[in-house]
Amino acid sequence: MNTNPPKRVEHQQTDKGYVPVYTTDVVEQPWAGYSATDHEVWATLFKRQREILLGRASDAFLLAQDAMGMTPDAIPKFDDLNIALGAATGWEIIGVEGLLPELTFFDHLANRRFPVTWWIRKPEQLDYLAEPDLFHDLFGHVPLLMNPVFADYMQCYGRGGVKAHGIGPEALVNLTRLYWYTVEFGLIKQADGLRIYGSGIVSSKGESIHCLESDAPNRIGFDLERIMRTRYRIDTYQKTYFVIDSFEQLMQATAPDFTPIYARLASRDSIPAGEVLATDPVFHRGSGEGWLNDGDV
Ligand SMILES: [Fe+2]
Numbered sequence: 539m540n541t542n543p544p545k546r547v548e549h550q551q552t553d554k555g556y557v558p559v560y561t562t563d564v565v566e567q568p569w570a571g572y573s574a575t576d577h578e579v580w581a582t583l584f585k586r587q588r589e590i591l592l593g594r595a596s597d598a599f600l601l602a603q604d605a606m607g608m609t610p611d612a613i614p615k616f617d618d619l620n621i622a623l624g625a626a627t628g629w630e631i632i633g634v635e636g637l638l639p640e641l642t643f644f645d646h647l648a649n650r651r652f653p654v655t656w657w658i659r660k661p662e663q664l665d666y667l668a669e670p671d672l673f674h675d676l677f678g679h680v681p682l683l684m685n686p687v688f689a690d691y692m693q694c695y696g697r698g699g700v701k702a703h704g705i706g707p708e709a710l711v712n713l714t715r716l717y718w719y720t721v722e723f724g725l726i727k728q729a730d731g732l733r734i735y736g737s738g739i740v741s742s743k744g745e746s747i748h749c750l751e752s753d754a755p756n757r758i759g760f761d762l763e764r765i766m767r768t769r770y771r772i773d774t775y776q777k778t779y780f781v782i783d784s785f786e787q788l789m790q791a792t793a794p795d796f797t798p799i800y801a802r803l804a805s806r807d808s809i810p811a812g813e814v815l816a817t818d819p820v821f822h823r824g825s826g827e828g829w830l831n832d833g834d835v
Pocket of ligand 1: 670674675679722737738
């Protein structure tokens with residue numbers, strides 16, 4: 539662990555837009571250094587999201603967040619959360635200064651360590667930030683690590699990432715799409731309706747409502763290879779959300795070795811973010827309202 543005071547590593551704004559800046563140090567959370575404004579930003583976002591997420595986020599997410607002892611009162615101490623998290627699934631939160639290079643990130647996940655950015659956004663960034671901060675990482679990603687099945691899925695994903703990194707860039711593109719459409723933007727079918735479990739959604743006020751209630755996006759049943767071929771949006775709401783039946787389904791679908799899947803997909807075209815295929819199990823066919831034609835990545 540680096541003992542220097544942690545830096546706040548942010549993406550750089552250039553004439554080509556935001557350029558990611560990577561960092562690898564693991565740091566002690568400088569909890570005593572958070573300002574009253576930092577704690578206020580946490581409290582405001584926490585209360586606002588929890589209100590929106592009741593009836594929208596999956597029960598598993600909401601229950602886990604409560605079980606960890608996350609509250610709006612103050613920015614949680616990683617050490618406190620780690621007691622509950624370690625007891626539940628053996629995962630551990632580690633502090634980082636910003637975005638990690640892919641392989642470093644995969645290696646942490648493969649060892650049941652979840653990197654959380656130590657710093658929180660500024661009051662004028664409540665609704666949007668180009669990069670992950672403490673609110674996205676801690677509020678969005680950490681609660682479901684309390685769920686034993688989802689916790690195993692995240693570790694398998696990390697191992698798969700290390701492996702894909704060794705196979706090549708195309709395999710990594712396939713795998714990144716899986717992360718995007720499950721861990722970041724996944725929906726789950728509960729007995730009482732569709733619910734959110736993806737971190738990118740639960741940490742966004744607008745998308746929490748849009749993903750479930752807007753006519754615009756497609757909502758389609760989970761299919762591993764289909765997802766691995768599907769491009770996505772990084773600058774707008776998603777055009778398509780994929781719905782799992784359960785975390786067990788996710789775990790089972792992703793248990794096999796992906797190497798033959800990557801080989802098979804190498805000769806197939808990618809699918810545009812908003813396209814619906816004849817073979818898709820469609821929950822809702824999006825109206826496409828407000829979609830930009832280009833910009834899928
Ligand atoms: Fe994330």
